[in-house]
Amino acid sequence: MLSREYGELAGAGGVKDVVSQLAEALARWNGRSIHVVVPLYGFIDAKALGFQPLPDPFCRGRDLRLPIEMNEPDRFVLEEVGYYYRVLNKVHLYLVDAERYSEKTDVYTYSEEDESKSPWQKKAMGHHDFFAMNLLLQKAALELMIVLGEKTDVIHCHDGHTAVLPGIIREHAGYRSYFRQTGCLVTIHNAGLGYHQEVIDIPYAVSITALPPHVVDANQLARKFDPFLVAGQYAVVNTVSENYARELQETENDRLTGGLGHELLRRKVILEGITNGIEPDLFKVTAIAGEDSSMLFDPGDERDDLAGKKRCKEKLLAQLEQRNVVSAIKCFGRLDQDVTKPLFTFIGRLSEQKGVDILMEVFEVLLARNAQVQLLVLGTGGSEIDERLINLTGRLRGRMCFLQGYSTELANKVFAAGDFFVVPSRYEPCGLTDFIAQLFGNIPIVHHVGGLVKVVDGVTGLAYRGDSPDDLLQSLERALVVYNSPDLRRKIQLQAVQEIKRNYTWPTVMRKYLELYKKARKKQLCRQGIDGRR
Incomplete structure (x- = not known):
């Protein structure tokens, strides 16, 4: 799983609860090996919370550090990341350590502390580098899986912050083969305007995602590159209640999303709906x-x-x-x-x-x-x-x-x-x-x-x-x-x-997610011409 929020570590709303409780339910009641990747924000004291630097599996006595391509239209850019790790309630948790995250004092927006230091960073205003933060998390997670030799059955991407990943692993030559049997599920926790994590700078989107230009061009909503449209092309997509899925694709309420639900429907992408559980x-x-x-x-x-x-x-x-x-x-x-x-x-x-x-x-x-x-x-x-x-x-x-x-x-x-x-x-x-x-x-x-x-x-x-x-x-x-x-x-x-x-309760809701995981994996195996009945 990939998420910008998780349990008591980092949160700005209900996403933190859903991600942590679903992960723990899968690990506890279904016996699955669950790995979750989250940014190491500046307000998280990793060591105090029991996390330790992840050792480099290829170099004894050294912590794992990886270079991540974060290219811009006019220059080649590498950002170095490290990882902190611990097992919590049977869930394998990884925190991505990068300067881009450590300087942040809140998950999505600038805080009162930020504004006091830099007046242009207005409290409650979204981070100016939000798209880079999202892409760094996705690429850092993929590189981590490869280094650890994890060929996961399904990658569960939470919200627009991680919804480009399914496109990256299908279109990027460096990932396509390794993840050829990995399915993707993208959960839309909120499809409202301001939650798509879209970007208007198309050349920048092409450079930093490393997606082919035709893929970026094909996945625009209102002339902005929209991660949720990418998800619709390469993954199974669900929302967090049956009625919300219906509203997005069958009612005028979709105007509150900028028409996302109807655009997905036009592309023959039917949104699944699973109402969140609670512990x-x-x-x-x-x-x-x-x-x-x-x-x-x-x-x-x-x-x-x-x-x-x-x-x-x-x-x-x-x-x-x-x-x-x-x-x-x-x-x-x-x-x-x-x-x-x-x-x-x-x-x-x-x-x-x-x-x-x-x-x-x-x-x-x-x-x-x-x-x-x-x-x-x-x-x-x-x-x-x-x-x-x-x-x-x-x-x-x-x-x-x-x-x-x-x-x-x-x-x-x-x-x-x-x-x-x-x-x-x-x-x-x-x-x-x-x-x-x-x-x-x-x-x-x-x-x-x-x-x-x-x-x-x-x-x-x-x-x-x-x-x-x-x-x-x-x-x-x-x-x-x-x-x-x-x-x-x-x-x-x-x-x-x-x-x-x-x-x-989560044991009940978890079973519905297991069905979507099977559907996501089957969708990918069928793409590869492999029997997906497993």
């Missing part, structure tokens, strides 16, 4: 309760009255009042300490895609109508949305709190304390936060798009179909009815956890 054991309140047993609860146990959840709410409200949260998190506004008041929560990237602008508009109306409602937001985005949220906390004094930044530990505390979890995304390929909320007894209120259709309205959460503020407002008001109906609220909480354990 329930990773989202238990024991991790945040510490030695305070009064905070323990299990929303999936019908005998549990969730007194522990009430205690989690009490404790978080007290911490917010005292400004006793994670040091890197800035706290704006405050909340009433009354635990009987319904607490609506939001955790995620603060962007228009996530519907944060609609959320702000609607909550001003809801709070004006109902004096009991409170809102807690955790996340960060561009400075404009952050500033709007800060201003909103001033207007809704005592009823809204904005936690600027992100911390997994704090996120789990918010999940555990919240009564309702709002997901007003304009589009959502899959969504994992609704799952996590359910595992903490926090009832999701979702916009029924993409993968969020897995939330069954009135059964495992609340859902609305329209895209207007009024549609969201009506669902929030329905939530207040549920809140004041304890038996119904408890029933929804219980059914939500039961549904996850029945259909969305």
